[in-house]
Amino acid sequence: MNWIMDKTVEVPIDNNTQYSIIAEKLYKKIGKKEVLKGIDLKIKQGEIHVLAGHNGAGKTTLFRILAGLLKYDSGKLLVMGFDPSKNQNEIRKYLGYVPEDSSPYERLTGFENLKLFALIYSNGNESLAEKYIKKGAEISELSYEDLSRKTSEYSNGMKKRLLIARAIMHDPKLVLLDEPTNGLDVFSAYRIRKLIKTMSNSGTTFVIATHNMSEAEMLADKVSFIAYGTVLYSGSVKSAIEEFNSVNLEEAFIKAVGEKYEI
Amino acid sequence: MKNMKSKAIIWKELLDLSRDKRTLAAMILIPFIGLPAIAFLATGLTQTQTTTVYIEVLDRNSTNIAKYISYQLIQYAKINGLRVNVSMSNQAPSSVYNLLLIIPKGFYENISSIDGVGTVYLKSLVGSLQSSEVESIIESIIGQLENNIVTNRVQKLSNISGIKINSSNFLNPINIFTGYYLPSGKPASATQVELSLSARLLEFSLFFVANPAIVFMGDSILGEKERKTLETLISTPSSKTSLIIGKMIASIIIGLITAIADSLGVIIYLSMIAQNGLKLTAGLILVTFSVSALLVVMTAAIITPIVLRSSSVRSAQAMSYLIMMIALGIYFSTLFVDIQRLPYYIEDILLVIPFTHAALAISNYVLGQYLYMAVNFLVMIGFTLLGIYVSIKTFDSERLILSK
Numbered sequence A: 001m002n003w004i005m006d007k008t009v010e011v012p013i014d015n016n017t018q019y020s021i022i023a024e025k026l027y028k029k030i031g032k033k034e035v036l037k038g039i040d041l042k043i044k045q046g047e048i049h050v051l052a053g054h055n056g057a058g059k060t061t062l063f064r065i066l067a068g069l070l071k072y073d074s075g076k077l078l079v080m081g082f083d084p085s086k087n088q089n090e091i092r093k094y095l096g097y098v099p100e101d102s103s104p105y106e107r108l109t110g111f112e113n114l115k116l117f118a119l120i121y122s123n124g125n126e127s128l129a130e131k132y133i134k135k136g137a138e139i140s141e142l143s144y145e146d147l148s149r150k151t152s153e154y155s156n157g158m159k160k161r162l163l164i165a166r167a168i169m170h171d172p173k174l175v176l177l178d179e180p181t182n183g184l185d186v187f188s189a190y191r192i193r194k195l196i197k198t199m200s201n202s203g204t205t206f207v208i209a210t211h212n213m214s215e216a217e218m219l220a221d222k223v224s225f226i227a228y229g230t231v232l233y234s235g236s237v238k239s240a241i242e243e244f245n246s247v248n249l250e251e252a253f254i255k256a257v258g259e260k261y262e263i
Numbered sequence B: 001m002k003n004m005k006s007k008a009i010i011w012k013e014l015l016d017l018s019r020d021k022r023t024l025a026a027m028i029l030i031p032f033i034g035l036p037a038i039a040f041l042a043t044g045l046t047q048t049q050t051t052t053v054y055i056e057v058l059d060r061n062s063t064n065i066a067k068y069i070s071y072q073l074i075q076y077a078k079i080n081g082l083r084v085n086v087s088m089s090n091q092a093p094s095s096v097y098n099l100l101l102i103i104p105k106g107f108y109e110n111i112s113s114i115d116g117v118g119t120v121y122l123k124s125l126v127g128s129l130q131s132s133e134v135e136s137i138i139e140s141i142i143g144q145l146e147n148n149i150v151t152n153r154v155q156k157l158s159n160i161s162g163i164k165i166n167s168s169n170f171l172n173p174i175n176i177f178t179g180y181y182l183p184s185g186k187p188a189s190a191t192q193v194e195l196s197l198s199a200r201l202l203e204f205s206l207f208f209v210a211n212p213a214i215v216f217m218g219d220s221i222l223g224e225k226e227r228k229t230l231e232t233l234i235s236t237p238s239s240k241t242s243l244i245i246g247k248m249i250a251s252i253i254i255g256l257i258t259a260i261a262d263s264l265g266v267i268i269y270l271s272m273i274a275q276n277g278l279k280l281t282a283g284l285i286l287v288t289f290s291v292s293a294l295l296v297v298m299t300a301a302i303i304t305p306i307v308l309r310s311s312s313v314r315s316a317q318a319m320s321y322l323i324m325m326i327a328l329g330i331y332f333s334t335l336f337v338d339i340q341r342l343p344y345y346i347e348d349i350l351l352v353i354p355f356t357h358a359a360l361a362i363s364n365y366v367l368g369q370y371l372y373m374a375v376n377f378l379v380m381i382g383f384t385l386l387g388i389y390v391s392i393k394t395f396d397s398e399r400l401i402l403s404k
């Protein structure tokens, strides 16, 4: 065994490991429409990265590709070091995903919803599942009574909180939230943003898609402007505002899109 | 490994279903009451047909023949649950009638002579089912009348010739003894003959078993899409195999419940109409139950790749209906057709349809062809495995997510 110790092996530093997501020239067609036209994106581990873009920009499509649900046509993609078109099961172990238009099982209670996913994530390990459920219940900030009710009786805000809790109770390394506050009132949206902030402190990467620029401003460590299937800008909120000489992110986004597409 | 995830999915499917009262009711009640309900409807409706059949018996001779026929007619109608109004006269009726029986002048003379032929005319109003029933009653009354006439004539000739004649033998010179045999050539027992009649009904009842399976599997996948739970579920580490296997096993459990409901329904139905010679044995019940359970699983396995490959919810439903219609076609035809006795090219086509083997398994059991029955079971298992295999091989989350 000594020869291993003796040899001074030069270990190449793999910069990739510090990135949760690396996308290069990612293309995707749906039907006849080119939806993603060369997405370039790097998302560092542990940051809250907001994908800010207009409706139809391709955010949801990108998320689905990241989760291995859709296959990309060309380009390069690594999610936590794996290619989602080949190793989606590796990625999914460490992934939490709340799709844009999703709902909990409405005939099941909050607890039962957590239990189903806890059993899947723990591969049937009851005590581990129990731990996940406890964590999920905590994250959701739903009362014991509420969690014992069927989710068909929940408000939209409660449903969303349950979905997010269900997606992060197993301590994933990467969480994708697609329009997490869409359709929620001010209080619910605030609560969810607070939840995201708290959870990201534990080193989890959050990627959040939104068309709401003030939300992006509130949440983002880093923001990427995504328009018409391409990434126009990627950086901190502050530098985005500076770069486009704007007062806020909204104006910066509009200017960024205007520069490129001459709107 | 993946079994544990399947287990979670089975748990969820059953819990979800147990709270979906409407689907549950359909899956248990339809097979349970399907057959009795159809039978009750069919027999009940004919019995409640209350229209009266108006019959005119027009006798130009005013003899007792008109009275005899009218009397018999009323008696038979009573037995058959028909309502009749018989009136006799010696001139053409003025009001509308359903049936008119005309006994012309000279009829009595003709039938009274040793070889005369009497003629009657029977006219009925078109389009009445009940009239035609009464019509056949009148025909059989006249048939009896003919018997009486011939007996009289034979008696007369016997008296004249002095030869002793047994008029009953004279009328029926040939005895027919009927018997049944099995395809193997051996004689069929009385039980087997009765069971083969029950088997037809049992085969028909298979439709009520297949139907909920089609509904369940379609809903299990498309329902998740509609209720917006699918995308999250298939982005978890539950592999597509555990997903499909989980849903399949849930459908097996549901299948067993459906099969029990169906078997009970059939037993109740057959015991209600037992006087009509339909019979059940424990063996037949067991075979029917096994066939039903396997049928549900097979149906679920066949429908899954079709649902998974559909480009829209609507096209999946259309395909499900089509398959349901094929099942209905097969099982309905077993009421009237013996699949084994069809021309070879038709039988071959039917054998390619998985549903056929469920029906054949039952009739092969009744006919004592256990080897063939085993083959039917194997074919069904084969179709099941094929369905699962194709489902897993062609599972495409992209199609599932993007379909409208």
Ligand SMILES: Nc1ncnc2c1ncn2[C@@H]1O[C@H](COP(=O)(O)OP(=O)(O)O)[C@@H](O)[C@H]1O
Pocket: A030, A031, A033, A035, A053, A054, A055, A056, A057, A058, A059, A060, A061, A062, B401, B402, B403
């Ligand atoms: N199922 C689909 N069929 C056809 N086109 C689709 C489908 N889903 C998305 N698209 C197209 O892809 C483009 C990007 O959509 P999406 O990724 O949902 O954008 P975003 O989430 O940024 O609003 C849209 O222009 C939309 O028309």
Ligand SMILES: [Mg+2]
Pocket: A056, A059, A060, A061, A100, A178
């Ligand atoms: Mg979207």
